[in-house]
Amino acid sequence: MNFHVPVIQYAEVLPILIVLGAAVLGVLVEAFIPRSLRYVFQVVISLGSILLAFVAVVRLHGTSHVAVEGSVVVDGPTLFLQGTLLLLAIGGVLLIAERGLDTGGSAFTAHAATLPGSEAERTALASGIIQTEVFPLTLFALGGMLLFPAAGDLVTMFVALEVLSLPLYLMSGLARRRRLLSQEAALKYFLLGAFSSAFFLYGSALIYGYAGTVSLSGIREAISSNAGNDLVLLMGVALVTVGLLFKVSAVPFHAWTPDVYQGAPTPVTAFMAACTKVAAFGAILRLFYVGLSGLRWDWRPMLSGVAIVTMVLGVIWALTQTDMKRMLAYSSIAHAGFILTGVVAVNKAGLEGSLFYLAAYGFTTIGAFAIVTLVRDSTGEATHLSQWSGLARRSPLVASTFALFLLAYAGIPLTSGFVAKFAVFAAAYSSGSSALVIVGVLSSAIAAFFYIRVIVLMFFAEPKEDGPTVVVPPIMTTAAITLAASVTLVLGVMPSSVLDLIKSAARFTF
Amino acid sequence: MNLYIPILAIGAVGFGFAIFSVLAAALTGPKRYNRARLEAYECGIEPTPQAVGGGHIPIKYFLTAMLFIVFDIEIVFLYPWAVSFDHLGLFGLFEMVIFIATVFVAYAYVWRRGGLEWD
Numbered sequence: 106m107n108f109h110v111p112v113i114q115y116a117e118v119l120p121i122l123i124v125l126g127a128a129v130l131g132v133l134v135e136a137f138i139p140r141s142l143r144y145v146f147q148v149v150i151s152l153g154s155i156l157l158a159f160v161a162v163v164r165l166h167g168t169s170h171v172a173v174e175g176s177v178v179v180d181g182p183t184l185f186l187q188g189t190l191l192l193l194a195i196g197g198v199l200l201i202a203e204r205g206l207d208t209g210g211s212a213f214t215a216h217a218a219t220l221p222g223s224e225a226e227r228t229a230l231a232s233g234i235i236q237t238e239v240f241p242l243t244l245f246a247l248g249g250m251l252l253f254p255a256a257g258d259l260v261t262m263f264v265a266l267e268v269l270s271l272p273l274y275l276m277s278g279l280a281r282r283r284r285l286l287s288q289e290a291a292l293k294y295f296l297l298g299a300f301s302s303a304f305f306l307y308g309s310a311l312i313y314g315y316a317g318t319v320s321l322s323g324i325r326e327a328i329s330s331n332a333g334n335d336l337v338l339l340m341g342v343a344l345v346t347v348g349l350l351f352k353v354s355a356v357p358f359h360a361w362t363p364d365v366y367q368g369a370p371t372p373v374t375a376f377m378a379a380c381t382k383v384a385a386f387g388a389i390l391r392l393f394y395v396g397l398s399g400l401r402w403d404w405r406p407m408l409s410g411v412a413i414v415t416m417v418l419g420v421i422w423a424l425t426q427t428d429m430k431r432m433l434a435y436s437s438i439a440h441a442g443f444i445l446t447g448v449v450a451v452n453k454a455g456l457e458g459s460l461f462y463l464a465a466y467g468f469t470t471i472g473a474f475a476i477v478t479l480v481r482d483s484t485g486e487a488t489h490l491s492q493w494s495g496l497a498r499r500s501p502l503v504a505s506t507f508a509l510f511l512l513a514y515a516g517i518p519l520t521s522g523f524v525a526k527f528a529v530f531a532a533a534y535s536s537g538s539s540a541l542v543i544v545g546v547l548s549s550a551i552a553a554f555f556y557i558r559v560i561v562l563m564f565f566a567e568p569k570e571d572g573p574t575v576v577v578p579p580i581m582t583t584a585a586i587t588l589a590a591s592v593t594l595v596l597g598v599m600p601s602s603v604l605d606l607i608k609s610a611a612r613f614t615f
Numbered sequence: 616m617n618l619y620i621p622i623l624a625i626g627a628v629g630f631g632f633a634i635f636s637v638l639a640a641a642l643t644g645p646k647r648y649n650r651a652r653l654e655a656y657e658c659g660i661e662p663t664p665q666a667v668g669g670g671h672i673p674i675k676y677f678l679t680a681m682l683f684i685v686f687d688i689e690i691v692f693l694y695p696w697a698v699s700f701d702h703l704g705l706f707g708l709f710e711m712v713i714f715i716a717t718v719f720v721a722y723a724y725v726w727r728r729g730g731l732e733w734d
Contacts, residue, residue, distance in 0.1 A: 108702040129720050136720075136727035218674065 114172040117165065117179045120158040120187055121255075125248035127154030131241030140234070147240035148202045154244065155198065158251070159191040169614045171257060175320050178257040178391070181610030182460060186254045186387040189464045190380055192592075194247050196471040196585040197376030201239055205579030206478055207485070210235040212370040213279045214287075221284035239276060243376065246272040250380050254387020257615075258320040259309040259345070262388055266305060266352070269384060270298050273377055277369035282485035290368025297351070297361045305348025311341030321396035322615040328399040342397060342404060349392065352385035353441045356415040363426075366434035371486060374430065375474035378437050379467040386444055386463055390456060393448065395615045401451050408449045409541055415442030416548040424555050429477055429488045432555065433470075436514055439552055440466050446545050447529030450536040456611045458528035461604065465513070465521035465596050472589025473510040479503055479576050487573035493559065495568025500575035504563045506590055511560055513593045515553040521596030524604075678730045682722075689718045 115122065127150050134146045162184055169180045204211050215236050216229040249268030256262035278291025313319050315338040316327035328338070347358060354362040366374045397404060419439025426432040444466070447459035480487050480496065480503075487493075497504035513520035526549060534542045578586065596603060692714060700707050725731060 108699050110703055110706045129717060132720050132724050136724045 111174045113174075114170070114179075117168060117170060117172040118177055119161040120165075120191070121177075121248055121251045123154050123158040123161060124244055124251060127151065128241045128244035128248060131244055135238055135241065143237040144202075144204075144235070147237045148198075151198045151202075151240045151244060152195065155191050155194050155247070159188060159195075162188045162191060169612070171322075171614060173257075175257050175322070176261045177252070177255050178321075178614055179255060180614035181612050182387065182390060182456065183255040185460055185607060185610045186383055186463070187251050189467060190247065190250050190383055192588075193379045193383065193467045193471055194243070194376065196468070196475070196588050197372065197380065198240070198243060199581040199585040199588075200372035200375050200471070200475055200478065201243060203372065203478070203579060203581045204235070206481070206576055206582065207281060209281050212281055212372055212478070213239050214281045214284060217275075217279050221288070226284075236279075239279060239373075242272040242276050246270075246276070246376075247380065250384035253384040254391060256388060256391070257322070258318075259312065259324075260319050262392070263302070263306055263309060265384075265388075266302060266348070269381065270302065270352075273373075273381065274298060276373045277365055277377070279373065280368065280370040283368070286368040287370065288368075290365045294361050294365045301348045301351035301358065304344045304351075308341045308344025308346070308348065311337050311344065313341075315341060321391065324396040325399060325615065328397065338400070339403060342400065343407075345392070346404070346407070349385060349389050350411060353382055353389065353444075354438050355411050355441045355445060356418045356438065359415070359419075359438045359441075362438055363422075363431045363434040366437070367428060367430045367488075371430070371474050371478045375471050378433075378474065379470040382437070382441065382444075382470075383463045383467050386448070386459060389448060390459060391613065394451065394456060395613050398451065405449050405451065408445055409538060412442050412445035412449060412541060413544050415439065415445065416545055417442075420548045420551040420555070424551065427490050429490060429493065429559075430474075432490070432559075433473055433477070436552065436556075437470065439548060440514070442548070443526060443529060443545060446533045446538075446541050449538060449541065450529075450532040452532065452536055453611055454532035454535055455529070456613075457604070457607045458525070458532040460607050460611060461528050461596075461600075462525040464603070465525040465593070468589045468592040468596075469510050469513045469521065472586055472593065473507065473514070475582055475586045475589065476503060476507040476510065478582060479578055480573050481576055482571075482573040490559070490562065492569065492573050494562050494566035495572070496563040496575065498568050499572075503575050503578070506586060508560045508563065509590060509593060511556040513597065515556040516549050517553070519594075519597045521593045521600070524597060524600045528604075675733060678725070682725055682730070685718060685721055689715065 131147055131150055134143055134150065138146055165179060165184055168184065171178050201212075206212070209230070210233070213236055214229075215232065215234040216226065217236075219226040219229055246269050249265045249270070249272075252265035253262065253269060256265050274291055274295040277294050278288050280287035309319060312324060315333045316324045317333075318324065318327070327333070351358040351361075366378060369377065393401075393404060393408075416439055419435055419442055423432050423435035423439060426435060440462075444459055444462050447455045447462060449455070450458070477486060477488065480493065482492070496507075509520065513522035516522040516526040526545075530542050530545055533539075533545070693711070696703070696707055696711055700711075703710075
């Protein structure tokens with residue numbers, strides 16, 4: 106048997122290597138550094154490595170190359186999404202590192218494995234231990250997310266999917282407050298996520314059976330030369346799509362989203378909601394635009410249907426919610442539908458619109474969940490909508506910033522959401538899916554109603570007597586909110602430089 | 616298609632053997648029922664009528680199992696490399712050293728955090 110030595114372009118996968126290397130370093134810190142010093146080490150390693158990786162992404166600007174024997178594709182969309190993910194992760198890590206909000210020291214439990222309400226839990230609480238393992242977990246997840254949109258074959262895509270999912274399952278179960286809810290969220294996310302991974306893997310096997318290769322460019326060639334049994338191919342595509350749509354929480358694969366977003370510690374929810382969606386849509390775009398573009402007449406109706414159901418049901422469910430985190434979860438489902446509208450356009454405008462929407466949505470999400478961590482009463486975060494009434498009287502600045510994020514979600518002009526929605530709807534219209542655009546615009550109108558209802562509640566309702574207090578944001582949360590708010594504003598008021606960047610980047614290499 | 620006939624034959628032989636042994640044991644074996652016969656074999660919890668301690672088992676079993684899987688997977692990658700390391704040369708050596716070092720980080724973590732202490 107003959108082997109050839111693989112050629113690995115380390116420089117082109119440097120951003121991923123930096124983040125994963127820092128994660129391994131973080132594990133060593135947990136093992137060998139005294140407990141009191143770990144926090145400082147972990148924060149420096151996490152933020153430092155993310156910044157380094159961002160510099161590496163910027164230096165790769167303009168690269169368009171299939172690296173690592175076809176497994177990793179470094180091109181415009183990859184680099185744009187990796188840069189977006191790294192900037193979002195800075196916000197996420199800042200929120201995770203925040204220690205000035207919870208009276209217990211951080212948002213994370215000391216011993217996640219202890220039973221809620223048990224003697225062991227009380228001992229762990231009394232010991233005053235503050236766990237720092239969440240930092241390497243975040244970096245591992247981020248490493249997988251960086252690889253996910255860059256994957257050039259289905260096996261790499263699956264490995265990236267697992268690397269990003271497994272740490273997130275754990276992180277959802279780490280909440281210090283409302284432990285049972287958090288553990289339930291982690292278990293649900295794990296079980297359903299494992300199912301969806303199995304769907305993805307089985308679909309990959311069927312596609313391999315059709316094309317004789319797992320590489321996306323090979324699948325593309327096999328489809329264009331009509332290589333084998335179409336039924337096997339279509340079944341494979343359907344199963345792989347289920348696995349990917351689960352990760353972006355599109356209806357009907359969304360059931361985990363509200364429970365997990367509500368149960369997970371809010372900093373983790375912010376990181377997960379923003380970054381998972383960006384990474385998973387990156388993978389969807391590459392799979393459908395590169396691997397399966399010759400099959401578009403088969404998958405476009407399917408994805409259009411999913412987009413319509415996702416938008417409509419997402420906004421209708423969001424209307425009925427009374428909990429802030431659940432409402433944001435359903436709104437994130439609806440946004441998955443809006444982004445899918447851009448994906449099904451299958452043209453350059455659709456790709457550009459989706460990329461812009463992902464960046465805009467990610468920063469708004471980080472900011473919105475960061476604000477949720479600030480509104481607290483004696484039991485922790487006050488997430489019931491009624492507790493938010495009259496919030497503007499207590500803290501006009503926090504209420505106004507939250508209003509900005511909600512307006513961006515709603516797609517009001519001068520925020521990033523407007524430009525993003527306009528871009529995906531215009532792309533869908535130009536590709537002839539006017540029905541999709543009509544549903545999208547109607548859903549946006551319904552969505553605007555419940556976003557603005559919260560604004561009205563905050564600004565024009567009487568505050569409750571025993572309502573929650575708004576904590577003065579400590580430095581790290583302030584930094585994360587400032588980052589999110591400024592990007593939301595800049596993308597809304599002066600989007601042209603980012604749009605130009607996307608225009609030059611939006612070309613897949615294969 | 617002819618290529619697959621031996622596979623089908625093997626499958627049929629396998630099924631046939633399983634059915635034959637189960638049937639033969641049921642027809643010819645002695646039937647003595649007692650308590651020990653109904654217990655789980657050698658390990659595992661008694662699920663009925665009520666699991667002892669609500670079915671909780673000490674987490675250390677789980678840790679040992681996880682550690683076993685980590686090293687098992689390491690061996691899975693070491694074997695093919697050992698067979699063909701002369702083809703892969705220095706590249707293969709360096710990649711395997713990086714891989715083993717990463718696995719060792721997991722081991723060091725478990726060791727330092729008390730995962731190897733049974734009590």
